[in-house]
Amino acid sequence: MSRIKDLQKNLFGGTTSNARQFGMIFTLVAIVVLFQILTDGLTLRSDNLIALFQQNSYILILAIGMLMVIVAGHIDLSVGSVAAFAGILVAKSMADWSLPWPVAILFGLAIGAIIGAWQGFWVAYIGVPAFIVTLAGMLLFRGGNQYIGNANTIPVPEGFREIGSGFLPEFGPNTGYNNATLLLGLAAAVAVVWREIQARKTRRAMDADPAPMWISILRMAIMVGVIAFAALRFASGRVGTSFPISGIILLVLVIAYSFYTRNTAGGRHIYAVGGNSRAAELSGVKLKRVNFFVMMNMSVLAALAGMIFVARSAASGPQDGNGWELDAIAAVFIGGAAVSGGIGTISGSIVGGLVMAVLNNGLQLMGVGTDRVQIIKGLVLLLAVAIDVYNKSQGRFSIIGSLMRPFRRDDSAPPASPPDAEREPAKAAVSG
Amino acid sequence: MSDVPILLEMRSITKEFPGVKALSDVNLVVRAGEIHAICGENGAGKSTLMKVLSGVYPHGSYDGKIIYQGSESKFSDIRASENAGIVIIHQELALIPGMSIAENIFLGNEPRKRGAIDWKAANRMALDLMARVGLEEDPDTLIKDIGVGKQQLVEIAKAFAKDVKLLILDEPTAALNEADSRHLLDLLRGFRSRGITSIMISHKLNEIEAIADQITILRDGRTVETLDVKADGVDEDRIVRGMVGRELSSRFPDHTPKIGDVFFEVRNWNVRHPISADRQVCKNESFVVRRGEIVGFAGLMGAGRTELAMSVFGRSYGVYESGTIIKDGKEIVLKSVADAIDNGLAYVSEDRKAIGLNLLDDIKSSTVAAKLSKISHHGVLSEVEEYQAAEAYRKELRTKAPTVDESVSKLSGGNQQKVVLAKWMFTDPDLLILDEPTRGIDVGAKYEIYGIIQRLADQGKGVVVISSELPELIGLCDRIYTVFEGAITGEIARADATPETLMKQMTSTKKLATR
Numbered sequence: 001m002s003r004i005k006d007l008q009k010n011l012f013g014g015t016t017s018n019a020r021q022f023g024m025i026f027t028l029v030a031i032v033v034l035f036q037i038l039t040d041g042l043t044l045r046s047d048n049l050i051a052l053f054q055q056n057s058y059i060l061i062l063a064i065g066m067l068m069v070i071v072a073g074h075i076d077l078s079v080g081s082v083a084a085f086a087g088i089l090v091a092k093s094m095a096d097w098s099l100p101w102p103v104a105i106l107f108g109l110a111i112g113a114i115i116g117a118w119q120g121f122w123v124a125y126i127g128v129p130a131f132i133v134t135l136a137g138m139l140l141f142r143g144g145n146q147y148i149g150n151a152n153t154i155p156v157p158e159g160f161r162e163i164g165s166g167f168l169p170e171f172g173p174n175t176g177y178n179n180a181t182l183l184l185g186l187a188a189a190v191a192v193v194w195r196e197i198q199a200r201k202t203r204r205a206m207d208a209d210p211a212p213m214w215i216s217i218l219r220m221a222i223m224v225g226v227i228a229f230a231a232l233r234f235a236s237g238r239v240g241t242s243f244p245i246s247g248i249i250l251l252v253l254v255i256a257y258s259f260y261t262r263n264t265a266g267g268r269h270i271y272a273v274g275g276n277s278r279a280a281e282l283s284g285v286k287l288k289r290v291n292f293f294v295m296m297n298m299s300v301l302a303a304l305a306g307m308i309f310v311a312r313s314a315a316s317g318p319q320d321g322n323g324w325e326l327d328a329i330a331a332v333f334i335g336g337a338a339v340s341g342g343i344g345t346i347s348g349s350i351v352g353g354l355v356m357a358v359l360n361n362g363l364q365l366m367g368v369g370t371d372r373v374q375i376i377k378g379l380v381l382l383l384a385v386a387i388d389v390y391n392k393s394q395g396r397f398s399i400i401g402s403l404m405r406p407f408r409r410d411d412s413a414p415p416a417s418p419p420d421a422e423r424e425p426a427k428a429a430v431s432g
Numbered sequence: 433m434s435d436v437p438i439l440l441e442m443r444s445i446t447k448e449f450p451g452v453k454a455l456s457d458v459n460l461v462v463r464a465g466e467i468h469a470i471c472g473e474n475g476a477g478k479s480t481l482m483k484v485l486s487g488v489y490p491h492g493s494y495d496g497k498i499i500y501q502g503s504e505s506k507f508s509d510i511r512a513s514e515n516a517g518i519v520i521i522h523q524e525l526a527l528i529p530g531m532s533i534a535e536n537i538f539l540g541n542e543p544r545k546r547g548a549i550d551w552k553a554a555n556r557m558a559l560d561l562m563a564r565v566g567l568e569e570d571p572d573t574l575i576k577d578i579g580v581g582k583q584q585l586v587e588i589a590k591a592f593a594k595d596v597k598l599l600i601l602d603e604p605t606a607a608l609n610e611a612d613s614r615h616l617l618d619l620l621r622g623f624r625s626r627g628i629t630s631i632m633i634s635h636k637l638n639e640i641e642a643i644a645d646q647i648t649i650l651r652d653g654r655t656v657e658t659l660d661v662k663a664d665g666v667d668e669d670r671i672v673r674g675m676v677g678r679e680l681s682s683r684f685p686d687h688t689p690k691i692g693d694v695f696f697e698v699r700n701w702n703v704r705h706p707i708s709a710d711r712q713v714c715k716n717e718s719f720v721v722r723r724g725e726i727v728g729f730a731g732l733m734g735a736g737r738t739e740l741a742m743s744v745f746g747r748s749y750g751v752y753e754s755g756t757i758i759k760d761g762k763e764i765v766l767k768s769v770a771d772a773i774d775n776g777l778a779y780v781s782e783d784r785k786a787i788g789l790n791l792l793d794d795i796k797s798s799t800v801a802a803k804l805s806k807i808s809h810h811g812v813l814s815e816v817e818e819y820q821a822a823e824a825y826r827k828e829l830r831t832k833a834p835t836v837d838e839s840v841s842k843l844s845g846g847n848q849q850k851v852v853l854a855k856w857m858f859t860d861p862d863l864l865i866l867d868e869p870t871r872g873i874d875v876g877a878k879y880e881i882y883g884i885i886q887r888l889a890d891q892g893k894g895v896v897v898i899s900s901e902l903p904e905l906i907g908l909c910d911r912i913y914t915v916f917e918g919a920i921t922g923e924i925a926r927a928d929a930t931p932e933t934l935m936k937q938m939t940s941t942k943k944l945a946t947r
Contacts, residue, residue: 206819208835263813265804272801275790282748282779282787283802283855284770342792 024335024351027384031355035362042365043358046237049230050244054165054312056357057246058083058305060350062328063335064257065294065301067349070332071261072294073274073341074123074130078137079328080321082299083306085141086111090307091154091316101160105307112303115141116296124291133295138325146318153317156310164311166245177235178242185231192223246308253301258346270294274341330377331356334384356380438499439464439629440598445484445496447477454480455494455653462598462646467620467630469644471637473675473902477653478633482600486520487513501597517597521587523606527575534558534571537590561589565619580708581612588619599623600631605639606734617643635732637668637939649674668939669932676902676931683879684907687886691910692723696863696894701755703743713739713750715919721863721894726885728909729898730934736918737898738782741865745779746772759862773802778861780852782868782898788852789840796822796836798851803859825854829884846877853884864888865896870904882908902931914938 035043042048062079069076090108093099099107115137122133168180175182196216203210210216234243261267272280273290281287305324310316335352337344356377363373440462447455455477462468470478483489485498487507498505500516507513510520527536534551537558542549558571567585575583584604591599601620605613613636620630620643634640640647647666649656656674659666697720705711713736721727729737742749744757746769757764759775766772772779781788789798799822800807807817822836829850833843840851849869856864866885870878885908889895899905905912906929914922914937922937 202816205816207823263815264811265808265813268797268801268804268813271792272790275792276787278787279781279790280801282745282769282781284746284768284773286768286770342790 024348024355028351028355028358031358031362035358035365039362039365043362044233046233047241048361048365049233050237050241052357052361053247053250054244055361056353057244057250058308059324059327059331059357060250060353061253061301061305061308062324063331063349063353064253064346065298066325066328066332067335067337067344067346068257068261068270068294069130069298070329070337070339071274071341071344072270072291073277074291074294075329076119076130076134076295076298076302077325078119078134078141079298079302079305080324081138081141081145082112082115082302083309083321083324084145084316084318085115085148085306086303087306087310087316087320088145088149088154090160091156091310092148094157094160095154101157104160105163108303108307109300112300113296115303116299117292119299120292120295123295124288130295145320149316149318151318153315155315160307161311161314162245163249164246164308164313167240167242168245168248170240170242177232178237179235181231181235181243184243184248185227185235188227188231189224192227193220196220246312249304249308254346254350261346266290266293271342274343276342327353327356330381334381336388339385352384355384436463436465438462439501440485441497441499442481442485443497443499445481445494445498447480447484447489447494453653455484458496458650458653458655460648460655461658462629462631464629465624465627466645467624467632467643469640469647470631470633470650471640471647471671471675472650473900476650476675478650479602480653481650482520482602482631482633485513486510486518486600514594517595518600519591519594519596519598520600521584521591521602521604523603525580525583525587527583527586529576530574532572532574533562533567533569533578533586533589536575536586537561537571537593539590541593557593558589561592562586564592565589566615579612580607581609581615584608584612584616585619596628598629598631600633602633603635603734604632605634605636613639635734635939637671640671641666641668647671651675668936672932672935672939676935683882683903685879685883685886689726689910690724690890690892692725692892694720694722695760696721697758698744699756699758701740701744702753703739703750703755704753706750709751712753713918714743714755715917717755717915717918717920719913719920719923721896723892723894724889725911726889726895726897726909728905728912729896729915730902730905730912731900731915731938733900735915735938737915738867739918740915741779741867741896741898742781744772745769745777745865748772748779773859773861776860776862777865778802778856778859778863779865780849780856780867780869782871784845784848784852789848791841792839794837794839795826795831795833795843795851798840799825799836799854799858802855806858821858822854825850825857829854830880844877846873846881849873849877849881850884853881857888861893863894863896865898867898868900869897870899870901878904902934905929905934906931916940 032043062083066076066079086108089111090104093107094101094104119130119133119137122128123130168178168184170178170180172179196219200210200216211219231243261270269280269285269290272283272285273287277287280290306321309320313320331353332344332349333339333352334355335344335348335350337349359377359380360373363376368376438461440460442458442460445455445458445460446453458477458481460468460470460481470481472478480489484494487509490508491498491506498507500518505513505516507516507518513520528539531539534555538549538554543553543557544550545553555571562569562571562585565585565588567582567589569578569582575586578586584607588599604616608616617639620632623630624645632640632644641661644661647659647661649659649671651674659670659674664670697718699718701714701717702712703714705713717740719727729740731737739749743752744766746766748769757766764771764775766775766777785791790801793801796818800818804813807814807821819836825831826833826836831843831847831850831854833847840848843851853869869885870881873881885895885897897905897909899908906926909929910926912924912926912929912934913920914924914934916938921940924933924937
């Protein structure tokens with residue numbers, strides 16, 4: 001029994017916020033397994049996995065930025081339009097002004113920064129709610145896309161397409177697999193082991209007992225196993241395919257932004273502003289700067305997502321990015337962010353995005369029409385958040401919290417005195 | 433007056449909140465047609481008593497009886513008490529700024545004709561009601577376009593629209609200027625002559641002395657006495673004695689101050705209200721703090737102590753007009769909270785849940801929140817140092833929590849306050865401003881907090897304590913400033929501080945000789 005308890009507590013971090021993430025991972029695994037069975041093994045086939053990543057990398061990139069926007073207590077409805085606007089300008093810059101594609105990418109990012117500065121200015125310095133600013137932006141930049149592109153599609157050159165549809169190169173001895181992907185998997189496995197060792201060191205430095213060794217090993221084994229499986233799958237696709245470049249871009253961004261939000265003062269400030277903006281301000285956080293930054297950052301990532309999409313579809317069109325904002329927002333909320341701000345993680349949002357992606361993909365493989373796919377996705381979003389809201393109102397934490405409850409004996413002992421006990425009399429004392 | 437019939441009697445009212453008895457065996461007798469004042473320090477239970485009377489706390493949630501117009505009343509909500517003719521006008525006006533005077537007067541009580549609101553009748557009736565309270569405005573004027581004095585009159589007109597028999601005013605003149613206050617008091621006298629009974633809660637003793645017939649004094653949730661103003665020859669001093677008359681027990685750790693030189697000084701500080709630009713919340717205030725000294729700021733609610741503190745703390749309140757801050761002999765300009773923190777200031781806010789803490793955070797990230805640079809290396813936060821800092825403060829302040837990973841929302845008030853103190857001690861300030869540091873905290877935790885404050889002073893820091901509890905200021909502080917209506921009205925050394933002297937200067941604009 002104590003081993004099971006240890007496992008629950010430590011396998012995925014053990015704190016309540018992680019319990020929720022564990023719930024999401026659990027859900028993701030369950031959905032993958034479900035579709036793997038329902039589609040007779042199509043879901044986890046190499047070509048399907050590769051397509052899944054290529055088709056969803058830009059949504060997941062948006063989810064990173066959206067997570068930060070939502071944690072700070074805002075929302076961004078304009079990301080699809082911004083992506084389309086940046087996409088058409090970049091396509092045009094290469095077609096009409098013959099910019100070399102690397103320069104065009106920088107140009108696209110700069111456009112994102114300018115649009116972000118525009119939206120951030122209204123939100124942070126004028127105080128217009130982000131909902132309104134970005135609703136306006138949604139119309140503005142959609143219109144901008146169609147005005148500039150004359151509602152036509154503009155093709156993009158070969159080199160540029162790499163960021164959307166390219167793969168890791170083939171090199172080295174013929175192993176039957178893509179060597180670059182294998183190396184990537186190896187690097188990831190090493191990173192996982194290294195992180196676990198670091199985490200144990202940190203725990204010890206905090207005079208806290210690290211999780212039992214066997215749990216660390218089990219955790220590493222599971223992670224390395226998943227990585228090995230994924231690496232082999234991605235490396236064994238059709239010749240010429242492997243882990244997609246857009247997936248690499250996504251990975252780099254996830255790692256960089258996770259680090260930023262967790263381990264830097266700037267990241268902390270975003271959570272502080274979303275958690276209690278007045279308290280943050282009185283702790284010396286520069287509210288306006290934080291709000292400006294998250295809005296600007298979102299548009300830069302939207303521009304990047306737009307370029308990746310254009311590269312994948314080989315041309316920029318007037319309907320690019322339609323509805324992306326909703327997919328990104330859904331990913332963030334399914335991934336455990338709070339509507340009121342202050343809570344959420346990058347990794348949670350990615351998992352949330354993957355849940356939606358696998359659902360989408362699996363249903364399509366089964367031949368379910370887009371009409372019913374939308375209905376199902378809508379219900380899943382509602383249900384995921386509703387379960388969480390319900391559990392919070394019951395004083396519990398998450399889906400998995402309730403799944404696990406029958407097995408749980410200890411840990412969540414109620415606090416000695418309910419915190420609100422003192423609130424009422426305190427209030428009475430103020431006004432008395 | 434005993435021949436006048438009794439309109440309202442509240443008999444041994446007891447109201448408990450979890451852990452605290454807000455009212456204990458309180459009695460109140462109000463006779464028809466009088467102005468009855470209720471006095472008491474902050475926290476004495478005045479507002480709670482009025483909430484019991486008006487049904488905010490419904491029948492059954494308190495013990496005791498309310499006998500109104502000769503029979504027992506059991507109000508289930510505000511509507512029930514209003515139907516009986518009891519109308520309460522709160523300190524924070526309950527008007528909707530974007531609606532007109534007439535719309536506000538009849539809100540929830542609209543005159544109807546065949547289901548639709550009869551605006552013609554509403555405007556006519558509004559004009560009539562407005563005349564009764566002496567308000568000369570177009571009933572179509574929006575509330576936000578009239579001053580706070582007139583808004584108060586709209587509230588009273590609204591009460592008349594409900595056929596009021598007993599009018600309760602909670603600090604009606606707190607937000608009003610001199611002229612508006614006088615007008616309001618005249619109005620109340622007029623009501624009295626027309627037989628309307630009023631209950632008035634006020635901190636302004638001169639007004640109470642001038643207008644009230646009877647005064648009931650509450651202290652610590654109990655009735656102290658009821659005075660007949662004319663018969664008993666009541667004056668301000670008499671009221672003050674009733675309000676504060678309790679002895680100071682040894683609720684404070686022993687402490688011998690080690691006071692050094694003046695190192696922090698604020699001169700001629702002037703600040704305007706952030707929204708109503710014509711209201712000056714700090715009027716030419718000046719004060720000094722010495723190293724190792726605990727300086728108190730006494731004043732009633734709304735006196736402007738918090739506003740003074742927050743405006744000094746990086747202009748985090750109001751619109752700065754003029755004034756200088758001198759620290760260690762040099763003038764410093766603090767335009768933002770970050771400036772203030774960098775210059776060694778710390779401000780522990782009065783409402784720790786609303787603006788002091790991020791309740792989503794755990795103890796360790798709260799502890800370091802105001803100075804992340806201290807645990808950052810090349811921009812990267814060190815989790816280990818964060819943990820060590822938080823753990824050190826947890827031990828030093830004896831915060832009761834299993835680990836520093838605990839969410840602050842799960843802590844009791846006293847322990848939350850310790851986390852807030854840790855957060856500001858972590859910034860290593862020279863001057864700590866503590867705004868109501870023991871509000872909502874039980875006695876044991878208070879004692880510990882006093883000890884922490886004294887230790888901070890002994891480390892050579894200056895400590896400013898804002899408190900509404902006079903015994904706390906007298907027990908803790910080496911020197912006390914009194915503040916009234918945005919101005920500093922006195923400076924009293926510890927040896928001369930008594931509740932009476934403080935209360936006197938806290939309630940009068942006269943600047944007494946400073947020592």
